[in-house]
Amino acid sequence: MQITITVNGAKRELEVTPYTRLLDLLREDLGLTGVKEGCGKGECGACTVIMNGELTASCLVPAPQADQAEIVTVEGLGTKDDLHPIQESFVEAGAVQCGYCIPGMVLASKRLLDEKPKPTEKEVRYGLSGNICRCTGYAKIIDAVMLAADKLAVEGSDSND
Amino acid sequence: MMRKSPMKQENRQTISGADFKEYFQPENLQKALEIKAEYKEELKVAAGSTDLLVANYEKLHEIEYWLDLVKLDELKEIKVKDNKLHIGAMVTHLDLMDSDLIKDKLPVLAAAAEDVGSPQIRSRGTIGGNICTSSPAGDLLAPLLSYEASFKLQTEAGERIVKAEDFFTGPKRNLMEADELLTEIIIPMTENKREGAWIKVGRRKALVISTLTLAVVMEFEGEKIVKAGVAMGSVAPTPVRLKGIEAVMIDQTLKDLDYKALGKEVKSSINPIDDLRGTKEYREDVAVDVMVRALNEIERKVSS
Numbered sequence: 001m002q003i004t005i006t007v008n009g010a011k012r013e014l015e016v017t018p019y020t021r022l023l024d025l026l027r028e029d030l031g032l033t034g035v036k037e038g039c040g041k042g043e044c045g046a047c048t049v050i051m052n053g054e055l056t057a058s059c060l061v062p063a064p065q066a067d068q069a070e071i072v073t074v075e076g077l078g079t080k081d082d083l084h085p086i087q088e089s090f091v092e093a094g095a096v097q098c099g100y101c102i103p104g105m106v107l108a109s110k111r112l113l114d115e116k117p118k119p120t121e122k123e124v125r126y127g128l129s130g131n132i133c134r135c136t137g138y139a140k141i142i143d144a145v146m147l148a149a150d151k152l153a154v155e156g157s158d159s160n161d
Numbered sequence: 162m163m164r165k166s167p168m169k170q171e172n173r174q175t176i177s178g179a180d181f182k183e184y185f186q187p188e189n190l191q192k193a194l195e196i197k198a199e200y201k202e203e204l205k206v207a208a209g210s211t212d213l214l215v216a217n218y219e220k221l222h223e224i225e226y227w228l229d230l231v232k233l234d235e236l237k238e239i240k241v242k243d244n245k246l247h248i249g250a251m252v253t254h255l256d257l258m259d260s261d262l263i264k265d266k267l268p269v270l271a272a273a274a275e276d277v278g279s280p281q282i283r284s285r286g287t288i289g290g291n292i293c294t295s296s297p298a299g300d301l302l303a304p305l306l307s308y309e310a311s312f313k314l315q316t317e318a319g320e321r322i323v324k325a326e327d328f329f330t331g332p333k334r335n336l337m338e339a340d341e342l343l344t345e346i347i348i349p350m351t352e353n354k355r356e357g358a359w360i361k362v363g364r365r366k367a368l369v370i371s372t373l374t375l376a377v378v379m380e381f382e383g384e385k386i387v388k389a390g391v392a393m394g395s396v397a398p399t400p401v402r403l404k405g406i407e408a409v410m411i412d413q414t415l416k417d418l419d420y421k422a423l424g425k426e427v428k429s430s431i432n433p434i435d436d437l438r439g440t441k442e443y444r445e446d447v448a449v450d451v452m453v454r455a456l457n458e459i460e461r462k463v464s465s
Binding site: 001017018019021040041042043045048051054055056057059060061062064065067108111127129130131132 | 181184211282284285
């Protein structure tokens, strides 16, 4: 069966089966390997994407349910040479260790900062509550999100939007 | 939730052969009901899929017939009709916690929705899915019992309205027939002052299956409690409404109630089990405390 989705701004028509998860579709068919599979059961947040404006566990979406959806993955935020301010902040704050959870963390941060440009620490923790990190203990990740909020405020607007 | 075998995609690829036969994604309810009437229990019904994909982890390819309700926009509305709130079965947890109408009229349900899983789960999981999965730990179920919700079950030919307290028959079991779909949740509104409390006990704040939940809703005329709904999750094979406790509250004022005694009565009226989220003993002791906490919270809200 065929679905139409918009991924990082590009419209795609794709042939899928119901047992293709959105995660598989993004990784295998579109090569967007920034989307990670951790638990495969919606508990870890490594597979997080922004789907129609909301955080979504892509491992829990049968591909046909993504028909007509707009998807943003970490590849849609910045490139290696032109990092998004949130990505820059993660680097500067030392918030990345093994890195596996980071694409999900960055997207959860993006969703949070889009809604609340000046979040409190409590709001940051709540915004990231669906993403598990087993290395950092979260402190530096929280710092990174706060730093990103400051950077984005200085910029005035998010240049990647 | 325990995983028996290691990862995943490689495994899934090699077991093809048993392929899906039909994936139905109807765009109106009538069509969905016709499909349900024809394929009945052969169908796997997909709402938000957050339970469906976990339950069928590594064997999605074994599902032959899918009925995906995601395009039924008519089931995504929250509206008031005849002094009742009508919530479509495909309304998500996120919709519930963000809805001004729900926050204003059913704050206990809004609070429970906010405690479901994580942002990633709340954006997809639906109230109808939570009900039809019928887990004793389903976070929305105790609030629905406390608000005396009814469920509209539709077939191709007709419909029936079932009370929430009659709906659940066992762990992950309910009285739905194979040709029925849950389409609407109906909750009475009231002119009286209505206050309530929601408490979820779990090991973490996010992404946790409840060890125990409590929903208390009270209606007041002046200071007098004229109606009470007390319900708990994860303390019995189904979410339970504690009518004995409610009866003690009726026609009393909050001042008349002995909170601690009520807590103890809650303890003796539930039947929890030992599992990996908590022991029977732990749940019984916590039940006393959460009841006292809930009543204190309602007292605070009423007096403010």
